[in-house]
Amino acid sequence: MFSERFSNLPAYAFPRLRTLLDGTLLDGHVPGGEAVQMTIGEPQHPFPEWVQQTLAQHVGEFQKYPPNDGAPELLCAITDWVARRFGVNLDPATQVMALNGTREGLYNAAINAAMALCPEQKQGKRSVVLIPNPFYQVYMVAAMSVGAEPVFVPATETTNYLPDFCSVDPTILERTAIVYLCSPSNPQGAIASAEYWRDLIALAEKYNFQIFADECYSEIYRGSAPVGGLEIAARMAADPERVVAFHSLSKRSNLPGLRSGFVAGGPRSLARIKQLRAYGGAPLPLPLVRVAERAWSDETHVVENRRLYDEKYALADEIFASVSEYRSPPGGFFLWEIDGQNPGKSYIRVALVAPKPEMVRGLTLLRDCLWP
Numbered sequence: 001m002f003s004e005r006f007s008n009l010p011a012y013a014f015p016r017l018r019t020l021l022d023g024t025l026l027d028g029h030v031p032g033g034e035a036v037q038m039t040i041g042e043p044q045h046p047f048p049e050w051v052q053q054t055l056a057q058h059v060g061e062f063q064k065y066p067p068n069d070g071a072p073e074l075l076c077a078i079t080d081w082v083a084r085r086f087g088v089n090l091d092p093a094t095q096v097m098a099l100n101g102t103r104e105g106l107y108n109a110a111i112n113a114a115m116a117l118c119p120e121q122k123q124g125k126r127s128v129v130l131i132p133n134p135f136y137q138v139y140m141v142a143a144m145s146v147g148a149e150p151v152f153v154p155a156t157e158t159t160n161y162l163p164d165f166c167s168v169d170p171t172i173l174e175r176t177a178i179v180y181l182c183s184p185s186n187p188q189g190a191i192a193s194a195e196y197w198r199d200l201i202a203l204a205e206k207y208n209f210q211i212f213a214d215e216c217y218s219e220i221y222r223g224s225a226p227v228g229g230l231e232i233a234a235r236m237a238a239d240p241e242r243v244v245a246f247h248s249l250s251k252r253s254n255l256p257g258l259r260s261g262f263v264a265g266g267p268r269s270l271a272r273i274k275q276l277r278a279y280g281g282a283p284l285p286l287p288l289v290r291v292a293e294r295a296w297s298d299e300t301h302v303v304e305n306r307r308l309y310d311e312k313y314a315l316a317d318e319i320f321a322s323v324s325e326y327r328s329p330p331g332g333f334f335l336w337e338i339d340g341q342n343p344g345k346s347y348i349r350v351a352l353v354a355p356k357p358e359m360v361r362g363l364t365l366l367r368d369c370l371w372p
Helices: 013-021 050-057 059-063 072-086 102-117 137-145 194-207 229-236 267-280 286-297 300-319 356-370
Strands: 096-099 128-133 149-154 176-182 210-214 243-248 261-264 334-337 348-351
Touching: 050 059, 050 286, 059 286, 072 096, 072 229, 072 261, 072 286, 096 267, 128 137, 137 149, 176 194, 194 210, 194 229, 210 229, 229 243, 261 267, 300 356, 348 356
Parallel strands: 128 149, 128 176, 176 210, 210 243
Antiparallel strands: 096 261, 243 261, 334 348
8 A cells, every 4th residue: 555665764863863862861861951952953153134134125025926946036146156156157047946945956856856867777777876974864765766776885084084986886886877975075074175076077977977966065164165066077078967066055144944055957957857846846935035046146144154163163173172083074064073983873963053152061061971
């Protein structure tokens, strides 16, 4: 009566964590006291003051159906930002589509894009989706949803916390249809260099697979701005369909509730994704579109956001200065501590999203508990 494909699928990560934390006993520690929010990466920095004003000015547009692929003004604001940030010129009509948050894109892109772009078989066998490990669970479930085989590639200290796709068995690469890469990575905060991207794109050209570049944390970094997949692909004059990139305002602009993101890539890939999404997509309401337009057009609040995270990382570096297992990541807003052989088993993921006093209290408690 019911599909067996998802019969063994566990509950999503954060509901599982919530159930664990709400329990009466956790490894001998009775839960209690004031909670410090350091689990889910929900940005808490103030969003720009003009958000409320813009929303109020356009509230009447709730009476209109929004365009499924995104309003033309928003698409132009997005492609203008891509040109400024990555030096890549995209056609707003054919190479970008607005998303209702990047989780929708990263899941439905592998549903829509995989249904539209991923062959049922390669080399006469079941298609493969390569996924970094540790990984965002949406990647795995998206692969399962289209009947592809998820193959996990470890991202460990020895590989600079990025997956070494070039080391994957050629027989697997021949069956590979899609590769997910998150840079800066979640949770390790590792940043793919231009050389890393060149090697991956060359591998994709050789074995004819697409790269789904999850770049939701691209604007939270320390030092130089990370390069992007579309940027390096353009420099290499690679097949314009080779990289499909995803971005969001959740982290960049501290607007996780706005649910505004986008997917960009080659015109043939976008045409196929749009075609399928038209049947079941959830377009962004027009008043929210107007906020998103302005957010992609403004960098002042993004610079301030990075400054606040820089201050938090400086505090974290000070708190954990005596802890040898601690590493300070170059990007994202997560701490990723404690070494171990399994890529994720012996690590702790800590989101630096709480206000600074609360964050300092939480990190100090964590340090004193684990390294008394």
